[in-house]
Amino acid sequence: MNPSNLLPLIPSPLAQSSSAALQWPMLREHIAGHTFSPLGRAWMLALEPSADLLWIETQQQRTDEWRRFLTRGGSFDFHGLFDPTALLEKGRIEGSALEGLEIRDLLEVVERVAAWRNLLTNAPAEGQRNWPGIVALSERLLGYDLANLLRMLRGKIEPDGSLSDDASPELRRIRRAMERQHRAIEESLRKALRSFSDGGSTQDELITVRGERFVIPVKAEFKRKVPGVIHGSSSTGQTVFVEPFETIEQNNELVRLLDEEQGEIHRILVAMTRALAADATPILLGTAILAEVEAHSARARFAQDLDCVRPRFSVPGAKPIPSGIKGVMDEPAAVGLSLKSARHPLLELRMRRDHRARQLEEGSDPTSSPGPTPLTLALEPEARQLIISGPNTGGKTVALKTTGLLALMAQAGIPVPANEAILPLFTGIYADIGDAQSIESNLSSFSAHIVNVNRIAAEATEDSLVLLDELGSATDPEEGAALAVAIAGHFLRLRTWCCITTHLTSLKVYAANNKGVLNAAVGFNQQTLTPTYELRLGVPGASAGLNIASRLGLAPDILAEARAQMTTQTADIGAFLDQLHEQLAAAQTERLALRQREQELTRERLRVETEGRAEQKQRTRELEKKLHTLLEDFAYQLKETVKSIDDKKAAQKLSRDSDLRMSRLRREFSEQFNSTVVAHTTGADKNDPHAVPHQPKGIKVGDLVKLKSLGRQARVDRLIDARTYEVSIGPMKMRATIEDIAEVETVKAVTPLEAAKRRGGITVSTKNEDLDYTPSEINVIGRTADEAQQEVERYLDRAFLAGLPRIRIVHGTGMGILRRTLRDYLKSHPHVATFSEPAQNMGGQGATEVELRQ
Template sequence: MALESTRTIGLDAEPLPSKVMMSVASMMCSVGSRRILRSCATAAAPLREGSTAAGADVRSTAPDGTLAEGEGGTGRGRERSAHPALKTTSAANRVRADANVRFIRAPIRFVRTILGLCVFVNNDTRFFTLQRFTGSTSSFERRAVRPVPPPPAARGMPRKRKRDILSHMPFADEWLEVLEFPAVLEIVASFCETREGAEHARALRPFSDLAELRRAALEVEEAAALHRSGGAPSLADFRPPSAALSAARKQAPLPAAVLRRLANSIGIVEAAASSIVRRRAEAPTLAEFCASLPDLSSFRAEVDAVVDERDRIRDTASLEISRIRRRIADLENVIAEKLRRISRHPEYRRMLQFPEPTFSGERFVMAVKTDSRSRFPGLLHYTSDSGATSFMEPYAVVEITNELQSERSNERAEERRLLARLTASAARNASDMERLFAAAARLDFLSAAARFAEAYRCTFPFVSGSVLHLEEARHPLLVKMALEEGEKDGDGRPREVVPLTLTLGADYRVLVVTGPNTGGKTVALKTVGVTALMALCGLPVPAAQADVPFFDGVYADIGDEQSLEQSLSTFSSHVGRIVRILEAATPRSLVLLDELGSGTDPAEGAALGVAILEELTARRIPAVVTTHIGALKRLAYTEPAVQNAGMEFDASTLEPTYRLVVGEAGESRALQIAARLGMPAPVVSRARELIGRPERAEREAWEELQRIRRLLEKERRTLAERLKEAESDRKEAAALKRELERRLEKLREQEKKAEAAFKPGDPVYVRVLRADGVIERISKKGTATVRVHGRMLTLPLSQLEPPRGPSGN
């Protein structure tokens, strides 16, 4: 018997014939035929490579569809149909199966005629698998055909790793980790009072919607205002049970202690929300948010009515439990009285080791001397290890104790019923509780952000426009180290962190930062990136002022990612990351590149660095780049969109000052730093000798150019200051002129009023002389001749008033 080799590809594909067979079955009028055909279709669905039917391998079949020798059987006599529909256990069933074979083969031929070949597609391997019926109901014949060609765009392209795909996301974890942003979020999380608030802080990511960002930033500002005024609510006691709500949804009865914690947590959140709503004038956005939270006071009241503060079921939780507990108390009193009588009985007292009763499980027993236990009326429970004492339950309390045990069982059943009722209520309110607890985490995070802003002297950034402006920005990790060092020194004063001030996007879009090693270039780069990310998360930033555009992504290549597992060198890792940055960045992104062009041949690295900067400027992508390569410095003199900046270096002390000076290229000063770090003097001298004459000439010309630029910049600043002073003087003179004109106009108005009010012969009071007089005549110049004590005086009309007393000369 010829065997036909087959191959199955696409094990997860849905078998089309089974669906077709089911649809054909629905059209057949015979109920029995429909049932048999559906059974065939159901059994055909799971057939895959390596699957078996009645112990046979379906990958090799005979032309007639029966199992061949060596394929699940031992010879020709073992050939049989493998389909479950034809497996029979009795003669009647075999006859019925044989009769139904005709009903099976006809629709299968019909399906094969209509469909021809059924195609299975596997998206992973891009293979077709042709599957057709062989005429037998027990197996399928499968053949592999040529693969489907990939799309033209994908031909010749390597398959992208998952990391590469994720790295194209604007704020993927790769870019955040490069800038150590998770460590910054950990600082904010350390100010949280609850575990949920800290998790909320750690999960913070930049917003992709500007309206949502502004609302989040406004909430932080309002939380800071409440904190400054002392009105921020505390959530320190908020400790919700973590798995309680999921257990309640599964109808698993919650213990009384868990329900009590749920109610307490709800009460804490509601109290905090109510306190914020009452201060709506200070925090309108937060008050609106708190007012929209679900009201769970009814559930809390329900728990309070059943469970007390000690996590016990209250006696008043229900009428039944009240009745049971009263009965239990009565029975315990009866038992106690009977045991007291026994211990005081003269005959029994001599039999007892000690008069106080004790417990054996939940039953009362008396400590009886072993030699007297035969005379004590009671049941023996156990004997002490020494054998001297037998613990016996008096007959007088056995029935009463039995009744007590029954009532206690009833009590437990009633408690379970009450807890089940509360659990069902918790399940109904689970969604609202989750929302309320998420709001508590958010409120705790906002309070933590407010405390962080106060401790780190933060400002609230303005996110808008296209210009990045940072004034006296400080990296939060450096501020944290400075605060910790201040506490360690014991003086309580934090060490000063050198701030960073720069502008990007106004006169230039690319800033090339140069300077010595250990001079602070990388720290400046990370400060820019971290400040932008914090602003995009709605957080306050450690700065005097911060204007941040709404970036759609912050991409950074900082540090060394040499990988032995992936056979990546330092240069390869840098280039790979820069390639991903260039693919993802847009004109609304921020790109940060550290040590551009390093790690390879200096000439080729310089050429590649210049090309990358030209690409960034051509695509109008804002970028801050650090480098030691002179060609990148010189690009600023030919490209208007590129500006130089240098890390300041104190030549007298050979120490960096960590200050960024925009407009002036920095110097690497490798030999000076090497000497300061202890490099032997002969080695440093030899290095200076090895610097060629052309290099020295170029460096001297560069230094002279830098000196001229510094002089011109100094002169420009001087002229700018003078112009500013002149403008200030001009504005002051203009203001003084306006004030004098205003006063003059006022005097003229007063003179006109006085001229209209007085006429010759009127008695007046002269303010300047504090004396009365009489007007002799009035001139058109706003003066009057007044006789005062016999003397004629010419006075302004503004000095004259109506008489205050008897007039006199």
């Protein structure tokens, strides 16, 4: 059940001690805390980094897939998983029977395995494409089916491990017989109790059990008066337990039934054990798969918590990764080592805990705290060595530990806390960090460091990562400096990836004078005399020991004497480095100010553009409203002019012609107005060669489109070609080109609330806009004659444009005023062909049916 690293990265005691120095076991323990089962926890705790690129990418891919699964709201229950190997081996012994509790535990494992198989089997093809690595891991399990085993075992084991009555028909029959026998024995004993209690022979009126036989308690002095078999006495000897003669046969029958029950239970347990052993292969396979999947789940939860990213590996000449393991390796990373905004995970977690604890003590709501200062560094194949210098407590050791721990995480298949991580594939990661003093080995700190460095030098290769903290310290400064330069030169010649922290000026000079070595400095604020923990590449750092001592309150006379002891060269170097860092800080401040100014200019430009568009829309609406009012006034004046004509027939014809012409003019005006607005918005009216009139895209069957020619909304029924569509407005069908379509509204799924608004296939609108479909009936009951005529006039225009062949006007009977007014109006309406009164059962005089012109 352990992870199968083919090429473990930590095979030697030296590498193991290095991983401990980098706190790898502590991190692994934390991630294991995200598991739910002992099996998943054991898998996570056994995880080690690997030098097998395919294994690493497979692990990273599966963790990444599970992280996306969690982001989409997915979940799986891993509770109850354990290693079933021992129980299944026991079950394979011929005639063996597992205990009920053991079978219950195995059943829970089988349930989890079956649930996982069902999740993969029932997932749609698109879902499986989202996690190919997880599917590949579980592929062998899909060939097995545990449904028959579950049908056999489900519902037959109680939570306490006993068998339920449904375990078999024979067991149910036996237990029913036992219940009847219990009742018969109890009834017989109660009769005996009543007869013996009259003489005071029995202790009290109760029935108890001794040796699986029902008995009654009798006072010791009356035991001769109660005929039966004595089955022991109480601890005081004052009570004996007697089985009356008349219940002996009944108790014998009960004992026989008990023996039958135990025999049947044993037979069922043997059958269950045999069934579990028969399916041992898929159970063991499924359990092993779920153990790894839960480990991926723990890593994914950890990655979400710390906002981790999937690392990339720079491996020149590496074989292509199989297509199933896709993602990062589809695009090979640039060769080198690069970390952007990397954080030490354990340090960030500790800072969060401390921040929450402080807030709880203060009584405020605990919120997330800022993590450690991010680390950014970059090494190239031709510059693999980094010398980090700077003040104490400035973050040099944290930089080493962060680099080493993130490399271990990446090669163990764990996402790393950074904005970006590009790493070589290391075959060994070695660290000499902290006080290595060993009293047991009789080694001083210096001696222990040298022994450790010597071992690292013997094992390291050009594919190793070596991390050395305070190289050359704990001995004479001059000798330590010479030794540090020699050790650094040795790893430089090996072309080992190497990071070294130091206070020694000789190492800073060594880095400046040797190709393939970079200087780096941890930040230090000269005004506040406090470290900034920021790593700056390309420049050495000043140790600032005297400045820090001054901040900590060391006596001024001692500081003055110390400064006098410094050589002129050393003082000049320190002053130069201080000046250099001040200039770098000023340049960084200026860059941040320029970036902030650029962001402000961008926001201001967007604001001006947004306000300009809003003003343009408002002016367009005002213009449209004014033009619409002018058209309405013109139509009114035209109608009044027609009414003044004496010739009634000519007036009617002229009225019909004018109405038709006004409808056409409205459509033409609407189309021209919309085109003008679009041209003005896109710049087409200014001869802009890049301005293109808006044409909607992605139109599909079922969408609602706005037609420029009709000013109406239609539904797309069929796509004739790329630029022509068949649309419908009510019952009327027509063809429309893409140039005639102003806008597209994708039809959404109808909710229960929307469905409740549907009546007779007509959509009920809650806005004062045109309906998607014009209803075939209008109700004007309760209106005045003028109000009814105005509503009917507007309704006739909509019905005619919608292509309705006939409509129905409901006006009621009453005194007949509405009926006469509306029918007189219909006689001269240009859209009306004929109208009639419906049959009595269809409304009679209370309604009018109208045939419209086509």
